[in-house]
Amino acid sequence: MFKFSRMRWRLPTWSNLQQQMLPPLMEVENSIPLRVLVLALVIVGVVATDIAAETRFSFWAVPLSCAGTTWSYYRRRSRNVSVKFCIAIGMLIALGAFFGRLFGELNDTRLALAELLIQLQVLHGFDIPRRKDLGYSIVIGVILLGVAATLSQTLAFAPVLLVFLAVALPTLVFDYRSRLGLIEINLGTAKQKVKSQRLSGLLPSYFMLFGVVLVIGLGIFAVLPRFPGYQLRMFPVSSNIQVQGNFTGRNVINPGYVRKGNGKGGVNPGSGGNGGEPGKIDPSFYYGFNSRINQNLRGEMTPKVVMRVRSQVEGFWRVLAFDKYTGNGWEISRNDKTQTLRRSPWSYQVFIPRNTITGKTQEVVQTYTVTSDLPNLLPAMTYPRELYFPAPLVAVDPEQGLRSPVELSEGFTYTVISDVPQRDRALLNLAKNKYPPEISKYYLQVPPEIQDKVRQRTEEILADYSKNSVAKSSKTLDSTYEKTLYLAQYVKQHFTTPENPSEFPFLEENEDLVEAFLFKHQGGYPDHFSTVLTIMLRSIGIPARLVAGYGAGQFNPFTGMYIVRNTDAYAMTEVFFPRYGWFAFDPIPGHDVIPPSIEETQTFTVLQQFWKWVAGWLPSPVTGLLNGVFGTIFGLIARFFNLFSQGWLGILQALVSLTGVSFGGWLILQQWNRWRDRVALNKLPPMEGLYQNMLRWVAQKGLAKHPSQTPLEYVQVSYQQYPSHIAEIIDEITQAYVGWRYGGYKPDLQRLQQRWQQLKAESNFRVNSLKI
Secondary structure (H helix, E strand, O other): OHHHHHHHHHHHHHHHHHHHHHHHOOOOOOOOHHHHHHHHHHHHHHHHHHHHHHHOOOOHHHHHHHHHHHHHHHOOOOHHHHHHHHOOOOOOOHHHHHHHHHHHOOOOOHHHHHHHHHHHHHHHOOOOHHHHHHHHHHHHHHHHHHHHHHOOOOOOHHHHHHHHHHHHHHHHOOOOOOOOHOOOOOOOOOOOEEEEOOOOHHHHHHHHHHHHHHHHHHHHHOOOOOOOOOOOOOOOOOOOOOOOOOOOOOOOOOOOOOOOOOOOOOHHHHHHHOOOOEEEEOOOOOOOOEEEEEOOOEEEOOOEHHHHHHHHOOOOOOEEEEOOOOOOOOOOOOOHOEEEEOOOOOOOEEEEEOOOOOOOEEEEEEEEEEEEEEEOOOOOOOOOEEEEEEOEEEEOOOOOOOOOOOOOOOOOOOEEEEEEEEOOHHHHOOOOOOOOOOHHHHOOOHHHHHHHHHHHHHHHHHHEEEEEEHHOOOOOOOOOHHHHHHHHHHHHHHHHOOOOHHHOOOOOOOOOOOHHHHHOOOOOOHHHHHHHHHHHHOOOOOOOEEEEEEEOOOOOOOOOOOEEEEEHHEEEEEEOOOOEEEEEEOOOOOOOOOOOOOOOOOOOOHHHHHHHHHHHOOOHHHHHHHHHHHHHHHHHHHHHHHHHHOOOHHHHHHHHHHHHHHHHHHHHHHHHHHHHHHHHHHOOOOHHHHHHHHHHHHHHOOOOOOOOOOOOHHHHHHHOOOHHHHHHHHHHHHHHHHHHHHHHHOOOHHHHHHHHHHHHHOOOOOOOOOOO
């Protein structure tokens, strides 16, 4: 019995075990302002993520974060073991949900990561007793803002960024002051003792700091070069879409131009009649996005944003092309040969069959985000190679147009990688006129009724140029490229668009569009220009087709996105060059004859926009001069940065150039410092200038005067380092300087200058290796 009682006495009780398992009490953070600011920082990060993603998947995090911060403050001195246990379980559940969501978003995990981070922060907010725990919350807020920046496609993110800056600055200041113990609050029986200054006294400093940071940040943002994005292969794509039914890709679904009965068993022209009947243009949807189009429609579209494009370069967002001219419109004659492509269930990547071209190409990555309902046609730059698409199937028509199994709705996102051919005018001028049979068969078709008339008119235009060029001793139109370029410019300059589109007459029954344009109306609608150029080229044996798509749109330098509207849709002409492929020409008045090229970059877009605003206030001569200077400078900088994207040889050239420029800059800086020193010495009194000049010259010989040394101490050291006759000269000049500076004696400057010249003549002496 005694032994049992002794054993029980030695065994630890449950309370003792619990005390041993619990961690010791830690130093807590008592600052209420710091906690409130950290909470505000996190809330701004959460709100920024929702605004950038254009969703509300984390609105619940704001009230829960407030509740967690309040709970954590009142329980900051408790061990909270049960709460920590529940937080750990909640974090494991959130992690499991994150991995489950990854299977549905294999290609773009940013939203999934943001949601996981918000969930972890909410759970973490219920246990933040220490300053270090608040630091974790600050980091999470910064990360959420970074995620929002990558997701943002509009300027709605800019105000949130300013709010974040306004909150972050005082947060960092309070955090630093807390580390120094300047805002510690001692709670006890005595009254609260606050060592910090009142917040009202610090506000002017905060506002000044905010303004300085904002100005510096905007300046850096303006001059920061915009490099081509998408260096990683994780491209934005919408969530996976399931396709119902048998998708063949032959049907084009344009919501504004569906075939409807008009009560007489026919087709209502205003609702998409494509048989050539007169009708009205739908105000929301472009008529040219269909397998068959009717150019006998009249009217105008109401502008609205239809998509946002993030692209490495500016381009024409090509939708589809037409090979057969019907007299009043176009159609895809081989629409039944559209083929479907299926992607792997484990990847969003679809490989597009590539055309064989031998010219140089450049890889261009584009991401399209739809903001309004569109047809099931996928815009893409020329020659798409890879498509990252949420649906398991996609179709490709014979004219290299991409088709979706579903209509494109708001929020729909996909990515395209295109091999865009470089437009080398010299090489295209050398292209031969021998075309493959499949090209001649489909892209030289002209209605027999107008063929002779159009050919004769086209040859007359070219002949007039040849006569004028011979008279002016200029070059002639010998190549297909030059003929096409001249005809496009001629159509643009010699024909007009109607001032009032609603009053432009419809085509009469059996009247041909090209014939009416050339010989009757002397002009027409913008797309009519492209149709006329295409048929004119075909009439003289140059293969051409009509291509429809969107212009680049308005580039936003702050978001890096191209804002595309429905009114940016139009059609232009594509011409085939053997070995080099199809190249576009734009004959529409007001457009550039050559569409945007891949050689044009947006490296300094923000600075360009700012300069355009400033140039509007300057006189034209000054603007022209500064344009030339800045254009040369930034052109060289952009060319330098482009070297890094040209492989190892380009990187080597860039490094060599950087080394040469750095060495040249160093030499210029040295000369600048010497000149500045001479100017500064000349402004000093003669005696002080002589003394300072001596110190700098002797320092170059290896013995600089230490700032803590007095002039006389330096003289004593010089006797240990220099030969006696050199040290005597240093001593004499120094003594004269001390007497002039502190005693008011007038030195013998002429004799001292002679001694100084004697010192410089002794330029071969060496300093003893004695460390001071």
